[in-house]
Amino acid sequence: MQAAxxxxxxxxxxxxxxxxxxxxxxxxxxxxxFAKTRLKPLFNGKxxxxxTPVGDANWQVSDGVAWADKGKGGFLVSAESYRDFxxxxxxxxxxxxxxxxxxxxxxxxxxxxxxxxxVNIYDTRPDPSYGTGAIVDVAKVSxxxxxxxxxxxxxxxxxxxxxxxxxNGQKTVDSAHDAKHAEGVIGLQYGAGVVKFRSVEIARL
Numbered sequence: 243m244q245a246a247x248x249x250x251x252x253x254x255x256x257x258x259x260x261x262x263x264x265x266x267x268x269x270x271x272x273x274x275x276f277a278k279t280r281l282k283p284l285f286n287g288k289x290x291x292x293x294t295p296v297g298d299a300n301w302q303v304s305d306g307v308a309w310a311d312k313g314k315g316g317f318l319v320s321a322e323s324y325r326d327f328x329x330x331x332x333x334x335x336x337x338x339x340x341x342x343x344x345x346x347x348x349x350x351x352x353x354x355x356x357x358x359x360x361v362n363i364y365d366t367r368p369d370p371s372y373g374t375g376a377i378v379d380v381a382k383v384s385x386x387x388x389x390x391x392x393x394x395x396x397x398x399x400x401x402x403x404x405x406x407x408x409x410n411g412q413k414t415v416d417s418a419h420d421a422k423h424a425e426g427v428i429g430l431q432y433g434a435g436v437v438k439f440r441s442v443e444i445a446r447l
Contacts, residue, residue, distance in 0.1 A: 281443040299432035310432040317429040325425040332441040337390030339435030346426035353429035375414030
C-alpha cells in the first residue's frame, strides 16, 4: 500500500547517522583483524620442537621463553623454509646483546648475512647504520632505535624482492629492495649478552 504524501510507512526504519558510521568502522577494522588471525606460532613456549640449535649457544626454554646467555654464538633454525611471509616476534635483549633474526637463509647449517638476510638486533654495533632495526648490507636505519633492557615487538615482511621492518610500531625499513635470496629458513641468533624470545609467529603471503 502506498503511503500518503508527506508520510512514511511505520515499517520503514532508516538507520541513524551514528549507526552508519559505526558500521563502516567495524567493516574497515575487519581487514587487519583477519590478517592477525593468519599468523601461526612457530614457537610453542614449551620446548624447541620445530627448531634446530646450530652452534654452541646454551638455548633453553623456561616460563614460555626461549633464551640463551652463554656461548660463542649460535642459532635456533626453523624446520621449514619460507619465501614470502610476515613474521612477528617478541624479544628481550640485554643492552650489550648481539642478536638478530635471519630470514631466507639458504644453508640451514650455517645461517649468515651473506647467504640470507640479517634483520639486526645489536644496539652497540660499531656501525649503527646497520644496527638494531636494519637489514645488514641491504637497508640502513636512521636514527637507530634501542631495544636493550625491555620487551620489544618486531614485524618483518618479505614479499618478492621487497622488505619492511617495524620495531615497536616504528618503521625502521620501508620497502627496501634486494633479490639475492628468494627462499630459506629462519634463524634466531645468539651472539652475546642475554637473548630471549617469547613469541614467534608467521603468516605465508
